[in-house]
Structure formats: structure tokens, C-alpha cells
Amino acid sequence: GQNIDQPTEMTATEGAIVQINCTYQTSGFNGLFWYQQHAGEAPTFLSYNVLDGLEEKGRFSSFLSRSKGYSYLLLKELQMKDSASYLCAVRDEGRAGKSTFGDGTTLTVKP
Amino acid sequence: NAGVTQTPKFRILKIGQSMTLQCTQDMNHNYMYWYRQDPGMGLKLIYYSVGAGITDKGEVPNGYNVSRSTTEDFPLRLELAAPSQTSVYFCASSSRQYTEAFFGQGTRLTVV
Numbered sequence: 480g481q482n483i484d485q486p487t488e489m490t491a492t493e494g495a496i497v498q499i500n501c502t503y504q505t506s507g508f509n510g511l512f513w514y515q516q517h518a519g520e521a522p523t524f525l526s527y528n529v530l531d532g533l534e535e536k537g538r539f540s541s542f543l544s545r546s547k548g549y550s551y552l553l554l555k556e557l558q559m560k561d562s563a564s565y566l567c568a569v570r571d572e573g574r575a576g577k578s579t580f581g582d583g584t585t586l587t588v589k590p
Numbered sequence: 591n592a593g594v595t596q597t598p599k600f601r602i603l604k605i606g607q608s609m610t611l612q613c614t615q616d617m618n619h620n621y622m623y624w625y626r627q628d629p630g631m632g633l634k635l636i637y638y639s640v641g642a643g644i645t646d647k648g649e650v651p652n653g654y655n656v657s658r659s660t661t662e663d664f665p666l667r668l669e670l671a672a673p674s675q676t677s678v679y680f681c682a683s684s685s686r687q688y689t690e691a692f693f694g695q696g697t698r699l700t701v702v
Contacts, residue, residue: 521680521694521695521696522680522691523693524690527689527690566632566633568632577623577635577638577648578691579649580625580634582631583631
């Protein structure tokens with residue numbers, strides 16, 4: 480099975496940088512996703528890491544260390560619209576690439 | 591492109607009633623999923639499908655059934671609704687094992 484841990488809540492200031500951590504213990508691993516979910520809306524894809532290292536995409540970056548079972552999502556130049564829940568999801572090795580989701584980290588950006 | 595479309599958006603059911611949550615996608619994706627999300631929690635996989643005619647149980651399948659007669663449609667059936675099934679239900683699809691999932695807008699279900 481999969482066990483995924485994320486902090487429940489984080490608060491940061493507009494314009495700042497915030498790092499959201501995700502640790503996982505899994506019986507199989509085939510990549511890690513980060514999704515963003517605004518309140519009352521559907522999750523939307525942010526990033527996917529399957530190899531160790533940093534993936535950068537605009538203001539968002541995601542890092543993966545498979546040996547440590549650890550990932551983080553880095554958000555730079557925070558904007559008010561970044562207030563949302565951030566979901567870490569681990570894809571298993573079976574067919575259909577099922578993903579197990581963490582409970583999400585609710586980020587509040589303050590002026 | 592509509593993407594993934596779910597209906598209805600909201601529904602109130604009485605205990606013991608049944609209903610079908612509809613999900614359709616127009617992206618020709620082979621893989622489709624049903625998740626439920628309880629308040630403050632992540633997504634739990636109910637059922638998934640790798641193609642028409644093929645379905646399998648996820649993490650929390652009890653009380654639900656699915657079918658996949660076409661590539662586009664993946665309805666979720668609730669039989670004998672219970673208060674524990676009050677949740678937000680998301681349908682999602684993806685094109686291959688290693689690509690991201692696209693989600694519908696969700697169905698908010700309340701069982702009273």
C-alpha cells in the first residue's frame with residue numbers, strides 16, 4: 480500500500496517563497512504528481528516527477544528524491560490566487576497507473 | 591473540447607435511494623477513474639477502468655458499481671445510499687499510464 484504525508488496547513492505572504500513537503504512510503508513507485516485544487520473546484524495538474532531532481536515550470540518547481548521517499552513543491556513570487564490546496568499523489572506500478580493521494584496542504588497567502 | 595463532464599453537479603438523496611453519477615470524456619482517453627473526496631481529505635479511488643469493458647476496484651469500492659461500455663462514458667452507480675456516502679465525487683481520465691489525470695468538476699452528493 481501507500482502512505483503519504485503532507486502538512487495540513489501553511490500560511491505565507493504575497494511575494495514570498497513557500498515550500499510544501501510530501502513524504503511517502505510505498506510498495507511500488509512510478510512517479511509523483513502535484514495537483515492544485517481551489518476550494519469547491521476540481522484538482523488541476525501542476526507537475527510530475529519520475530526521476531530524482533528538480534523540475535521547474537514558471538513560478539512552480541517540484542523536487543523528488545526516490546531514495547528518501549521525499550518530494551517538495553516550491554512556489555515563488557506568491558500571489559493571492561495561489562491560495563489553494565496542494566495535493567501530492569504517488570502513482571503505483573500497476574496497470575492503469577492508479578495514484579494514491581495525500582490529504583493535501585491548504586496554503587493561505589496573505590497580503 | 592469539453593474535457594471531462596460530470597452530471598449532476600449537486601444531488602440530495604434519501605437513505606436507501608439509488609442513483610447514477612454520469613461521467614463522459616471527449617479526449618479519447620483509455621483510462622478513467624472515480625474518486626471521492628471527504629471534507630479536508632485527499633481523493634480516495636473508488637473504481638477505475640483501463641478501457642471499454644474493463645473495470646476494477648479501487649481503495650473504497652463498497653456500495654458502488656461501475657460499467658464502461660464505451661471509451662467515452664464511465665457511470666458510477668450508488669445502490670442503497672447511506673449517509674457515509676455523503677461526499678464530493680470526481681471523475682477523471684488520462685491517456686496513458688504516465689500522464690496526468692484530467693478531472694471533471696465534481697458531483698456534490700448529500701445523503702439524508
